[in-house]
Amino acid sequence: MKIKLLMGNEAIAQGAIRAGVKVVSGYPGTPSTEVLEAIARDNKKDIYVEWSVNEKVALEVAAGAAYTGARSLVTMKQVGLNVASDPLMSLAYIGVKGGMVILVADDPGPISSQTEQDTRHFARFAHLPIFDPSTPEEAYDMIGEAFALSEKFSTPVLFRPTTQVCHACASVEIKEAIEIKEIEGFIKDPKWVIFPKLSYQNHIKIIENETKISEDFSKSIYNQIIGAGTKGIVACGASFLPAAEILEYLPNDVRLMKISTPHPFPEKLAFEFLKNLDEVLVIEELDPVVEENLLRMCGKMGLKIHIKGKLTGDLPIAGKYSYEIVRTAIYRFLGEKLPLDNQAELLQIPIRPPVLCAGCPHRASFYSVKMAMKKAKQRAVFTGDIGCYTLGNAKPLDMVDTCLCMGAGITIAQGLQRVEDDSKKIAFIGDSTFFHTGISGILNAVYNETDITVIILDNSTTAMTGHQPHPGTGKTMMGNLAEKISIENVLRGCGVGFIKKSNPLNYEDAMDAVTQAVNYKGVSAVIFESPCIAVIKPKTISHIKENCIGCKKCLKEIGCPAMSIKERKVSIQPHLCYGCGLCRNICPVNAIGGEKE
Amino acid sequence: MKVDCLLAGVGGQGTVLASKIIAQTAMNSQSFVRTSETIGMAQRGGCVVSHVRTDAKHCSSAIPKGMADLIIGFEPAEVVRNMEFLKPKGRILVNINPIIPVTASLEEVSYKVEDIVKFLRDIRNQVVFVDGRKLCQIAGSPKVLNVIMLGVAIKEQLLPFSKEEMLHTIQEILPQKLIEQNKTALEVGYCFEKYHHDKEAL
Ligand code: SF4
Ligand code: SF4
Numbered sequence: 001m002k003i004k005l006l007m008g009n010e011a012i013a014q015g016a017i018r019a020g021v022k023v024v025s026g027y028p029g030t031p032s033t034e035v036l037e038a039i040a041r042d043n044k045k046d047i048y049v050e051w052s053v054n055e056k057v058a059l060e061v062a063a064g065a066a067y068t069g070a071r072s073l074v075t076m077k078q079v080g081l082n083v084a085s086d087p088l089m090s091l092a093y094i095g096v097k098g099g100m101v102i103l104v105a106d107d108p109g110p111i112s113s114q115t116e117q118d119t120r121h122f123a124r125f126a127h128l129p130i131f132d133p134s135t136p137e138e139a140y141d142m143i144g145e146a147f148a149l150s151e152k153f154s155t156p157v158l159f160r161p162t163t164q165v166c167h168a169c170a171s172v173e174i175k176e177a178i179e180i181k182e183i184e185g186f187i188k189d190p191k192w193v194i195f196p197k198l199s200y201q202n203h204i205k206i207i208e209n210e211t212k213i214s215e216d217f218s219k220s221i222y223n224q225i226i227g228a229g230t231k232g233i234v235a236c237g238a239s240f241l242p243a244a245e246i247l248e249y250l251p252n253d254v255r256l257m258k259i260s261t262p263h264p265f266p267e268k269l270a271f272e273f274l275k276n277l278d279e280v281l282v283i284e285e286l287d288p289v290v291e292e293n294l295l296r297m298c299g300k301m302g303l304k305i306h307i308k309g310k311l312t313g314d315l316p317i318a319g320k321y322s323y324e325i326v327r328t329a330i331y332r333f334l335g336e337k338l339p340l341d342n343q344a345e346l347l348q349i350p351i352r353p354p355v356l357c358a359g360c361p362h363r364a365s366f367y368s369v370k371m372a373m374k375k376a377k378q379r380a381v382f383t384g385d386i387g388c389y390t391l392g393n394a395k396p397l398d399m400v401d402t403c404l405c406m407g408a409g410i411t412i413a414q415g416l417q418r419v420e421d422d423s424k425k426i427a428f429i430g431d432s433t434f435f436h437t438g439i440s441g442i443l444n445a446v447y448n449e450t451d452i453t454v455i456i457l458d459n460s461t462t463a464m465t466g467h468q469p470h471p472g473t474g475k476t477m478m479g480n481l482a483e484k485i486s487i488e489n490v491l492r493g494c495g496v497g498f499i500k501k502s503n504p505l506n507y508e509d510a511m512d513a514v515t516q517a518v519n520y521k522g523v524s525a526v527i528f529e530s531p532c533i534a535v536i537k538p539k540t541i542s543h544i545k546e547n548c549i550g551c552k553k554c555l556k557e558i559g560c561p562a563m564s565i566k567e568r569k570v571s572i573q574p575h576l577c578y579g580c581g582l583c584r585n586i587c588p589v590n591a592i593g594g595e596k597e
Numbered sequence: 598m599k600v601d602c603l604l605a606g607v608g609g610q611g612t613v614l615a616s617k618i619i620a621q622t623a624m625n626s627q628s629f630v631r632t633s634e635t636i637g638m639a640q641r642g643g644c645v646v647s648h649v650r651t652d653a654k655h656c657s658s659a660i661p662k663g664m665a666d667l668i669i670g671f672e673p674a675e676v677v678r679n680m681e682f683l684k685p686k687g688r689i690l691v692n693i694n695p696i697i698p699v700t701a702s703l704e705e706v707s708y709k710v711e712d713i714v715k716f717l718r719d720i721r722n723q724v725v726f727v728d729g730r731k732l733c734q735i736a737g738s739p740k741v742l743n744v745i746m747l748g749v750a751i752k753e754q755l756l757p758f759s760k761e762e763m764l765h766t767i768q769e770i771l772p773q774k775l776i777e778q779n780k781t782a783l784e785v786g787y788c789f790e791k792y793h794h795d796k797e798a799l
Pocket of ligand 1: 358359360541542560561562563572576577578579580581582583584
């Protein structure tokens with residue numbers, strides 16, 4: 001037994017390895033990404049691990065493995081589950097043989113997501129059990145429990161850590177032993193074929209199972225009642241630790257219930273908890289799932305208890321629950337006077353939003369598209385997508401007019417074009433997203449004969465989530481070299497009429513490629529190829545020369561973070577500059593030096 | 598010993614690694630540690646904050662406002678941004694070299710380090726100012742600011758560890774090829790006063 005400092009995601013990975021998982025698939029998405037990466041890194045090379053092209057594919061790969069009796073894990077974030085929801089809903093009916101855990105990390109805040117959606121609804125919707133760990137060390141134990149439950153009821157099990165668990169680190173006790181499971185193999189049986197009649201029968205079965213699992217959950221060590229009193233507090237998932245810490249500082253008698261398995265709801269335990277209480281405060285991140293369950297129970301059992309939480313406005317309806325939010329709610333609920341915060345008079349400081357990195361090739365790509373349109377005096381709408389390049393929305397580039405979800409840049413452009421064709425529709429998409437859901441949008445545009453231009457920002461990696469490989473990189477997560485899939489050939493295969501490759505750092509060539517593509521009637525594409533700065537070495541760095549006239553055009557046009565203004569003059573910070581050379585194309589008097597020797 | 602330490606910096610400054618080193622050093626002396634940090638979009642030139650709490654088995658992983666014993670700031674504005682976490686008599690260690698956000702340059706919002714230094718001096722907490730850029734030059738790399746700051750923190754007894762304990766952690770968790778450089782960085786930080794002759798100028 002070793003005690004290690006592990007991030008919640010790493011703890012889950014260690015727990016899954018210890019539980020004898022055999023196949024792991026996923027698509028990167030913050031805050032879930034490190035789970036799969038840590039399994040790939042830390043296993044004894046006896047686990048198959050892959051980044052799949054998207055979440056639907058990943059879930060189906062894991063399901064196939066579980067049909068054989070092997071334990072499998074699939075990882076994604078909450079928005080990814082939407083992509084995978086089609087197989088998810090059906091798999092809930094079909095079930096599995098080997099334990100299968102579907103890890104979906106939720107992102108309250110949200111810190112880096114399109115939505116805040118609460119995966120616990122999916123558990124209710126699909127009738128699947130779900131675990132909601134409170135701490136990294138609990139997540140480590142719980143994942144093994146999830147596999148066992150999955151096998152006991154032949155059902156996939158959801159596992160939903162939130163950011164405050166995924167990205168928190170804690171001292172975790174690691175056990176060395178790994179569970180060994182006999183794998184029976186796939187046995188042909190009509191039960192694996194989803195068919196209307198079977199679905200009806202299975203629907204009844206999964207509802208029956210929900211009752212049984214609810215009873216199991218009432219006895220689970222992950223749900224507890226602590227303390228006694230006539231007032232009750234329920235804390236779920238990541239809210240448990242702050243709630244417990246706050247109560248530690250207060251003298252009040254409070255009955256605290258920890259809920260880490262929100263569905264099927266552990267009614268027996270909750271009934272035990274509710275007995276003789278007058279008032280209950282429910283603390284849970286995102287939606288009032290547990291709160292509604294308690295309300296339902298009060299109705300069902302005829303209990304007269306005031307349930308407070310999001311629905312009563314006692315806690316915020318959205319966002320991440322910080323310690324302070326939990327504290328305010330608990331103090332108010334218990335009628336305690338809130339201590340005054342040490343409010344020093346603060347100094348005004350500038351905001352610091354995330355931006356495209358210095359030297360990022362996307363900056364050059366966006367700029368050349370912008371300038372090409374400006375030169376042609378052409379109105380254009382820029383449909384954006386999900387990835388680093390979403391940051392093209394920042395000033396001064398201002399190049400994202402729409403952004404919805406993965407792959408939607410290409411399809412939204414088509415809808416816009418159907419209604420107004422007096423402007424050009426230019427869709428941006430990255431290489432990983434292209435393989436994720438970009439291709440089907442391109443097929444649709446070609447098949448339905450739409451006039452759009454697609455700009456593929458190919459930086460040879462999945463940069464936003466930390467440089468995962470994808471089909472275009474020629475690498476797999478198993479460390480093998482694979483055949484690279486050429487984006488150009490895929491586009492050609494889809495029937496795209498005009499395809500041009502260009503290096504965005506070669507300004508003239510890039511503008512020319514864009515102009516030609518936009519002038520083509522039909523589906524055209526420019527593939528901008530230039531690697532992410534995180535995978536290359538900096539080139540000769542740039543500097544501002546003596547003849548600078550101080551017009552600040554370089555800074556104002558592209559907003560490179562390596563540039564700043566010092567004593568009214570533009571300067572380039574040498575340790576930030578990557579030498580991409582974009583600024584050199586912009587200076588009207590050639591005052592930026594640093595040409596490649 | 599219970600310590601709540603907050604590290605604040607900008608993406609790319611090694612904030613997360615520094616928090617790992619502190620956490621691991623505490624764990625090596627049998628403490629239950631919790632940390633939490635921002636990971637995600639924020640890293641792209643945005644703010645990065647790391648919370649480290651020792652003896653924290655029954656504590657939330659984020660430090661409550663007004664409860665941090667110490668703030669280590671790799672960038673002056675980031676210290677100000679996180680001041681509300683500091684205890685009334687909490688201590689501050691700050692690198693005075695600013696990283697000016699592009700938005701500030703574009704919108705011509707003023708960013709004056711002198712104002713921040715004055716603000717921090719006026720709050721009557723114990724504040725240690727260091728010229729990180731200069732110390733990085735002495736250590737021979739712009740990338741070791743984080744470990745230099747840890748060296749200073751130990752020298753000033755802001756963290757309850759010895760230099761040897763921290764060095765041991767560095768050797769334990771960093772890849773072989775980075776150890777020498779970070780050893781030097783820790784030493785430069787530890788001897789920072791030697792290089793800061795002109796303390797008033799800071
Ligand atoms: S060359 Fe210019 S645009 Fe490119 S990273 Fe350096 S300063 Fe920024
Ligand atoms: S564009 Fe050229 S002249 Fe104008 S501020 Fe930049 S370097 Fe100086």
